[in-house]
Amino acid sequence: MKKLSLSVIGMYLMMAHAFSQSHTMDSTGYIPKKLKLDEVNLVTSYYDQTANKSAVMGGDPGPKGIADVTDFANGLDLKFVGWDNKQRKNTVAAGLGIDYHTAASQAYVDSNGTSKNNGTRIYPTLSWSRENDQKGTSFEMGAYYSAEHNYYHSFGLNGSIAKKNKTNGEFSLKMVGFFDRINMIYPAEFYPVDSLKNAPVSDSIVYITSASGRTEALVYNNGQLVGNTKGHKQETPTKPRNTLTASLSFTQIMSPRMQGAVEMDLVYQSGYLGLPFHRVFYNTGKDTIETLPSQRVKLPIGFRLNYFLGDNIIIRSYYRFYADSWGLFSNTFNLELPIKITPFVSISPFYRFYMQTAAKYFAPYQVHTEQEQYFTSNYELAAFSSSMFGAGIRLAPPRGVLMNSLRIFEIRYAHYSQTTALNANMISMNLVFK
Amino acid sequence: MQKRIISKWGIVVLAALAGTSCKTVKEYQKSRINDSEMSLSSRAVEKTELSAESYREGSSGANGGKTGGGCGCN
Numbered sequence A: 001m002k003k004l005s006l007s008v009i010g011m012y013l014m015m016a017h018a019f020s021q022s023h024t025m026d027s028t029g030y031i032p033k034k035l036k037l038d039e040v041n042l043v044t045s046y047y048d049q050t051a052n053k054s055a056v057m058g059g060d061p062g063p064k065g066i067a068d069v070t071d072f073a074n075g076l077d078l079k080f081v082g083w084d085n086k087q088r089k090n091t092v093a094a095g096l097g098i099d100y101h102t103a104a105s106q107a108y109v110d111s112n113g114t115s116k117n118n119g120t121r122i123y124p125t126l127s128w129s130r131e132n133d134q135k136g137t138s139f140e141m142g143a144y145y146s147a148e149h150n151y152y153h154s155f156g157l158n159g160s161i162a163k164k165n166k167t168n169g170e171f172s173l174k175m176v177g178f179f180d181r182i183n184m185i186y187p188a189e190f191y192p193v194d195s196l197k198n199a200p201v202s203d204s205i206v207y208i209t210s211a212s213g214r215t216e217a218l219v220y221n222n223g224q225l226v227g228n229t230k231g232h233k234q235e236t237p238t239k240p241r242n243t244l245t246a247s248l249s250f251t252q253i254m255s256p257r258m259q260g261a262v263e264m265d266l267v268y269q270s271g272y273l274g275l276p277f278h279r280v281f282y283n284t285g286k287d288t289i290e291t292l293p294s295q296r297v298k299l300p301i302g303f304r305l306n307y308f309l310g311d312n313i314i315i316r317s318y319y320r321f322y323a324d325s326w327g328l329f330s331n332t333f334n335l336e337l338p339i340k341i342t343p344f345v346s347i348s349p350f351y352r353f354y355m356q357t358a359a360k361y362f363a364p365y366q367v368h369t370e371q372e373q374y375f376t377s378n379y380e381l382a383a384f385s386s387s388m389f390g391a392g393i394r395l396a397p398p399r400g401v402l403m404n405s406l407r408i409f410e411i412r413y414a415h416y417s418q419t420t421a422l423n424a425n426m427i428s429m430n431l432v433f434k
Numbered sequence B: 001m002q003k004r005i006i007s008k009w010g011i012v013v014l015a016a017l018a019g020t021s022c023k024t025v026k027e028y029q030k031s032r033i034n035d036s037e038m039s040l041s042s043r044a045v046e047k048t049e050l051s052a053e054s055y056r057e058g059s060s061g062a063n064g065g066k067t068g069g070g071c072g073c074n
Helices: A002-025 A104-109 B002-018 B044-056
Strands: A033-050 A069-083 A089-103 A118-132 A137-148 A152-164 A169-183 A204-209 A215-221 A224-229 A238-255 A258-271 A279-281 A287-289 A295-309 A313-324 A329-336 A339-342 A345-356 A384-395 A406-418 A423-433
Touching: A033 A089, A033 B044, A069 B044, A089 A104, A313 A339, A384 B044, A406 B044, A423 B044
Parallel strands: none
Antiparallel strands: A033 A069, A033 A423, A069 A089, A089 A118, A118 A137, A137 A152, A152 A169, A169 A238, A204 A215, A215 A224, A238 A258, A258 A295, A279 A287, A295 A313, A313 A329, A329 A345, A339 A345, A345 A384, A384 A406, A406 A423
């Protein structure tokens, strides 16, 4: 009797199991799924830099050229996934980034080093993508916005399409446009202080923009300054900067252990491409504001090759060649070796080497002559090499880390050094909740 | 010197790609390819490093990072 009962229960379970299988496998029984929160991604990081020869002080190697920076960056992304009635996967992603920085060089926008030396950057993003597995196609469109307290505002739009072929390859095309407005915050000595010296004799209001980018109204009464007003506002003047990018990429699975990619960007920038608070000191000792051409074309091309070696080691390699119309060339090499201690725990040491030639408009502190048309002493455009090394730890157990919903925990440290004496340490953490 | 290094690495990369026959890989053979650390894009945890590189170096792009927009140029 007992055996019979167990057999009946067993048969019932088998039938129930079989029934549930046939129900989900039957395409006619397909039920679209509404968008549902699928993943929450949190990235937080801290950046600490020591450097000198700041662009704000025209590459001054002395104490005024200090370029120490700290940056505390946080990004939260929410991903919603659903399937429509044609079995296409729809993903809507919304993100918000908030960074807080301190920058010693920013204090020297005012020549006495008393400008505000910190600021906040907020950058929300929104995107929608649709994947059609049956056709092997996908597309995505998105929008981006960034606002920075002292610098400028940026608005971006992007769209991309991708198509898989029958031999495990995928081709994609992406178009991106960034449309920025740069706050024209000049070093303090370039403000029209004459308007204050020649204060009007009658009652009037004179607007000034301070070195930190704040505008205030000075109230005069019979030629005498009687105070500031907060009721009068005047926007800081801005200039446009546009960046248009066409990105082509092709990825290919070459074997069960190897896949690679070729990525190429064609970037066209126009507008105000310098920054108004970057000084340049001529060989005469006189200073002026960085002046750069109003157009720049960039052509980077990158190659990736990943190989799964044995059962525990992955080799991730990357090389990029870069050239632009300002005469800057660079080469980047990157190697990362994730080592799987268990199937769900890995350690990833990495090394990156980079070298670039100088842009043709760069010269160090007090080297430019007044006869030159374009000039900058921003060491970002100097000839140098840099290296970065570090390691990351990644935990991704199927039942979560400490709690079921925390699916991935990753922490990573990097040390970066340039031959320009710039050194930085970065620590980042990524939490993925499902 | 620069051109020589570029040519040398270009040849190495092309040889590596050309030397690998792109045989058809079946779905059941993709367990290693589908490992998340085999991804051909930068990972989320690398975001700050990519930002720092693009703001502290003269070149950017072809790495999945941004090619413009916003400053972070302090």
